[in-house]
Amino acid sequence: MRVxxxxxxxxxxxxxxLQAQNLDIVAAKQQTWKVGEDIPFTVSARVKNGELYxxxxxxxxxxxxxxxxxxxxxxxxxxxxxxxxxSVKLDHPGFILVKASxxxxxxxxxxxxxxxxxxxxxxxxVEPEKIRPGLExxxxxxxxxxxxxxxxxxxxxxxxxxxxxxxxxxxxxxxxVKFPDGSGIVSGYLSFPExxxxxxxxxxxxxxxxxxxxxFGPKPHWSSPxxxxxxxxxxxxxPVPVGAKEQKTAFKRYTKSLGCAYHFSNASQRERYxxxxxxxxxxxxxxxxxxxxxxxxxxxxxxxxxxxxxxALVLGGLNKNITCVVASVPALCDHGGWKLGRQAGWPxxxxxxxxxADEAMRYFDAAFFAARIRVPTLVxxxxxxxxxxxxxxxxxxxxxxxxxxxxxxxxxxxxxSGCREFSKEVSQFLRTELTR
Numbered sequence: 001m002r003v004x005x006x007x008x009x010x011x012x013x014x015x016x017x018l019q020a021q022n023l024d025i026v027a028a029k030q031q032t033w034k035v036g037e038d039i040p041f042t043v044s045a046r047v048k049n050g051e052l053y054x055x056x057x058x059x060x061x062x063x064x065x066x067x068x069x070x071x072x073x074x075x076x077x078x079x080x081x082x083x084x085x086x087s088v089k090l091d092h093p094g095f096i097l098v099k100a101s102x103x104x105x106x107x108x109x110x111x112x113x114x115x116x117x118x119x120x121x122x123x124x125x126v127e128p129e130k131i132r133p134g135l136e137x138x139x140x141x142x143x144x145x146x147x148x149x150x151x152x153x154x155x156x157x158x159x160x161x162x163x164x165x166x167x168x169x170x171x172x173x174x175x176x177v178k179f180p181d182g183s184g185i186v187s188g189y190l191s192f193p194e195x196x197x198x199x200x201x202x203x204x205x206x207x208x209x210x211x212x213x214x215x216f217g218p219k220p221h222w223s224s225p226x227x228x229x230x231x232x233x234x235x236x237x238x239p240v241p242v243g244a245k246e247q248k249t250a251f252k253r254y255t256k257s258l259g260c261a262y263h264f265s266n267a268s269q270r271e272r273y274x275x276x277x278x279x280x281x282x283x284x285x286x287x288x289x290x291x292x293x294x295x296x297x298x299x300x301x302x303x304x305x306x307x308x309x310x311x312a313l314v315l316g317g318l319n320k321n322i323t324c325v326v327a328s329v330p331a332l333c334d335h336g337g338w339k340l341g342r343q344a345g346w347p348x349x350x351x352x353x354x355x356x357a358d359e360a361m362r363y364f365d366a367a368f369f370a371a372r373i374r375v376p377t378l379v380x381x382x383x384x385x386x387x388x389x390x391x392x393x394x395x396x397x398x399x400x401x402x403x404x405x406x407x408x409x410x411x412x413x414x415x416x417s418g419c420r421e422f423s424k425e426v427s428q429f430l431r432t433e434l435t436r
Contacts, residue, residue: 022046023058023113025098025122030412032125036089039124041098043076044083055079059101062088065342065391066097093130094342095383095390098122118413123383125410128394134344135336135361137368144270144363145318152280155180157288159190164242165218169194172218175231175288176239177281186281187240188233189218192294200224200299200434203231203286203315203322205278207306208263208331208346211236211251215244222303222326225427226434231289235278235307236262263347267357275332275364279311283319290321299323299434303426306388306416307331309379310345310366313396316377317369324433325377326426329385329416333370334392335361345392367396376405378429380422387416 028040043060045053056078062071076084088096100120102110113120138144156178165172170191177186193199204220211234220232234240238254241247258265266272286302289295302315302322309330316325330345336358337344344350345366349357362368370377377400381393393408400406409422 021048021114023100023103023115023120024118025060025100025120027122027124027412030410032128032410033090035093035127036091037126038087038089039096039126040085040087041122041124042083042085043100043122045076045078045103052082053078053103054082056103056105058103060086061099061101063097063099064090065095065337066386066389067338067343068341070096088124090126093127094125095128096124096126097384097386097389119384119415121384121386121415123390123412125383125390125394128390129398131391131394131398133334133336133365133367133395133399134339134342135358135365137365137371138362141363141368142372148276148280149283149318151180152284153287155281155284157285159288162189162218165189167191167218169227170218170230174239175233175285177233177285179277179281184237184277185239186233186235186237186278186285188216188231188285190289191218191230191232193227193229195227197294198296199227199229199294200301201229201231201286201289201295202301202303202430202434203233203282203289204302204304205233205235205282205308205311206304207308210234211240211247212255215247216240220303221305221308222328222426222430224301224434225431228299228301228434229289229292229294231285233282233285235275235311261347264349264353267349267353268360270360270363273357273360273364279314279318282311283315286315286319286321299436301326301430301434303327303430305329305418306346310388313366313373313377314369316375317372323375324429325373325375326379326429327377328380328418328422328426329382329388330366330379330393330396331388332364332366333388334367334395335365337389337392337395342391343386343389345388365396367392367399370396371399371401373400373406374404376429376433378407378409378425380409380411380418380425382411382414382416384413385416 303326309327310332
């Protein structure tokens with residue numbers, strides 16, 4: 001890859017401040033690019049009031065899909081011009097992530113960028129439609145998961161009213177699925193519209209920060225825009241308390257009992273890896289909902305964000321009741337991206353576990369479940385996402401069969417987050433798919 005820099009002089013000057021403010025790294029067009037094509041970028045550094053810095057330096061580094069360097073670093077000297085322009089090219093399908101160092105003033109002091117709303121990152125996709133997973137799907141992938149579904153077919157489920165949990169226009173119950181081997185549970189909430197009738201359904205699990213960082217409740221990340229039965233299941237092996245403080249305490253106790261972050265628990269053993277029983281239990285809960293008299297028998301969405309987005313892809317390929325999928329910035333995709341110099345999706349099992357889970361992880365790649373999806377699917381991807389790299393998302397999306405009604409929503413300047421425009425897309429998608 002080659003980087004070419006051009007500095008623009010004679011632009012607005014700002015008074016020096018002690019703290020670096022906003023840095024924008026923007027590709028010339030919001031589009032994807034061809035292999036070998038020059039991709040023009042503009043980088044501008046602004047102080048709090050929006051004026052441009054007249055001096056100071058910072059360094060840009062260029063990473064292949066957020067992982068390996070693909071070029072020498074480029075130093076930007078703002079005294080030579082602000083904004084500055086540079087161009088990048090990539091000789092294979094993938095994503096270029098442009099990452100900035102801290103701002104260094106004339107006095108040599110460094111300060112961090114205070115970016116809002118976008119991170120001090122730039123990104124560009126190069127023929128992303130050609131990206132494929134870094135690992136091969138195991139030959140016994142289907143038989144492994146079918147055996148699991150059979151094992152969980154009659155897993156015990158408890159549903160009890162939850163009068164202490166309030167949700168407007170819904171009656172809420174607690175739901176618990178017990179693992180058949182007695183090793184644990186998943187639990188969550190089952191919400192029914194107050195008005196009697198038959199309804200579509202929606203199922204999801206939360207993102208990874210839920211319970212540890214933000215509270216878990218009956219409303220899924222993506223809730224139905226039309227009245228629907230909603231199943232929201234936490235992934236952790238303990239009954240979820242109502243209060244946020246109590247949830248954090250329970251999560252800390254739970255993590256201590258595991259001896260590691262939950263998403264690494266037994267990762268080298270396919271029969272015991274954390275997500276095996278979780279996904280099978282959630283699938284069992286979906287089957288339970290699909291057999292309820294309140295279900296309309298025709299419309300069932302799997303929807304989620306991040307960890308929940310990856311799980312939505314899994315459920316779309318695993319459970320025959322699912323009729324549509326929403327997966328925003330999905331995690332758990334392309335665990336083998338490291339083989340091709342790319343950052344794998346969260347939780348980056350190879351790098352985190354020094355390759356000890358490389359064989360088992362192939363059975364838990366959401367990309368291989370995506371290949372088995374046969375229903376309408378909507379996916380979002382952040383072009384500067386450093387948690388679930390855009391290459392990992394495309395590796396999964398591209399495996400969804402072409403005959404399936406599928407759509408990917410590119411967020412050219414977003415990281416591991418959403419945007420208002422995509423929220424509107426989700427609402428319209430679910431409205432259509434849950435009422436057609």
